[in-house]
Amino acid sequence: MTPPALFQNLFDVPQLLVAVERCVSFDDPATIQRLRQLADAPQVHAAIELVLARRKAAGKLVHANHLMLDMTGVEQASSSAVALLKAERFAAAGITDVIDLCTGIGGDAAALAARIPGTETPAGTLSGAGVTLVDHDPQKVWMA
DSSP: OOOHHHHHHGGGOHHHHHHHHHOSOSOOHHHHHHHHTTSOHHHHHHHHHHHHHHHHHTTTSTTGGGSOOOHHHHHHSOOHHHHHHHHHHHHHTTOOOEEEETOTTSHHHHHHHHHSTTOSOTTOOSOSTTEEEEOSOHHHHHHO
16 A cells, blocks of 8 residues: 555656556566656655556546546445436435545545535535545545
């Protein structure tokens, strides 16, 4: 598991993410060596993990290429289509406050925020009054 700070620090090295996204495979030592010229080994590892997770999530999560993800989070997340169906059921029932236990990377929470009135803040974050995110893994809540 990649420490949370390494994922957060990827914002400081955008050229690393661009370079990793252009790679087809990470099996070639020369590829890794080229990436290591842009950042240290742990940061390169975090970037590769993020890009592989985004690729895996591409057919499952809307806007996967813009999300902060790890493989475990992608594997455990509800697909965007399923999350939307669940959120529509909550909205149709008039539910306005939800505690998303085991939120993971926030797939259900994002759909809830989009469907339950008043849950999205002006900045578009998921910290509105209607959806509360809870998970035992602080990194997953940060990703959400």
